[in-house]
Amino acid sequence: EVVLSExxxxxxxxxxxxxxxxxxSGFTFSNYAMTWVRQAPGKGLEWVSHITGSxxxxxxxxxxKGRFAISRDNSRNTLYLQMDSLGAEDTALxxxxxxxxxxxxxxxxxxxxxxxxxxxx
Amino acid sequence: AIQMTQSPSSxxxxxxxxxxxxxxxxxxxxxxxxxxxxxxxxxxxxxxCGASSLQSGVPPRFSGSGSxxxxxxxxxxxxxxxxxxxxxxxxxxxxxxxxxxxKLEIK
Numbered sequence: 286e287v288v289l290s291e292x293x294x295x296x297x298x299x300x301x302x303x304x305x306x307x308x309x310s311g312f313t314f315s316n317y318a319m320t321w322v323r324q325a326p327g328k329g330l331e332w333v334s335h336i337t338g339s340x341x342x343x344x345x346x347x348x349x350k351g352r353f354a355i356s357r358d359n360s361r362n363t364l365y366l367q368m369d370s371l372g373a374e375d376t377a378l379x380x381x382x383x384x385x386x387x388x389x390x391x392x393x394x395x396x397x398x399x400x401x402x403x404x405x406x
Numbered sequence: 407a408i409q410m411t412q413s414p415s416s417x418x419x420x421x422x423x424x425x426x427x428x429x430x431x432x433x434x435x436x437x438x439x440x441x442x443x444x445x446x447x448x449x450x451x452x453x454x455c456g457a458s459s460l461q462s463g464v465p466p467r468f469s470g471s472g473s474x475x476x477x478x479x480x481x482x483x484x485x486x487x488x489x490x491x492x493x494x495x496x497x498x499x500x501x502x503x504x505x506x507x508x509k510l511e512i513k
Contacts, residue, residue: 329493329505330444330504331504332502335500347407380450387459388437388456390455390497391502394452396449398449
């Protein structure tokens with residue numbers, strides 16, 4: 286059974302940093318790309334960042350580029366999101382999701398329950 | 407970055423109705439589009455990938471169509487379990503991007 290469990294969320298002051306983690310089990314972690322998606326309270330989904338199975342290539346949304354960094358430790362089956370220079374606009378529930386390849390595209394077939402990040406003074 | 411425009415933003419319908427949700431891309435994304443369903447307090451669920459390929463376990467009343475810049479999600483006969491939020495996602499090029507979402511409510 287695929288299980289994704291996010292952690293590391295909390296309340297942080299504007300300009301602060303947080304590192305989110307996502308522990309994965311039930312599949313061969315290194316074989317799959319992984320994605321972070323966030324959802325501000327009462328709002329829609331926002332695609333945040335994607336990393337290949339090897340960790341060698343990653344992509345990020347323009348809204349977080351230069352501030353957030355996605356990474357993974359395949360020996361620990363764990364995905365990370367380092368978030369710096371946080372602002373109120375980053376307040377959201379952050380989901381990690383397992384990639385599913387379809388043709389040349391990546392979708393997400395399993396999701397965690399999310400971890401809440403609140404940026405507030 | 408590619409912008410996805412989804413419509414309508416909300417929709418009221420009755421059990422048994424046929425409903426259609428549309429997503430338009432700001433540029434040609436061929437068939438690289440997915441549809442997700444999200445219920446309150448839950449993570450999204452992938453319904454369709456590649457514009458029209460139904461995921462395993464998704465009821466056949468759901469269907470997707472389109473290519474290029476215009477795509478539709480159709481539910482042929484609404485069931486009580488279908489009242490939820492729906493989002494499209496372009497997977498043509500990074501950064502990927504979601505549509506703003508459609509809230510499907512019971513009339």
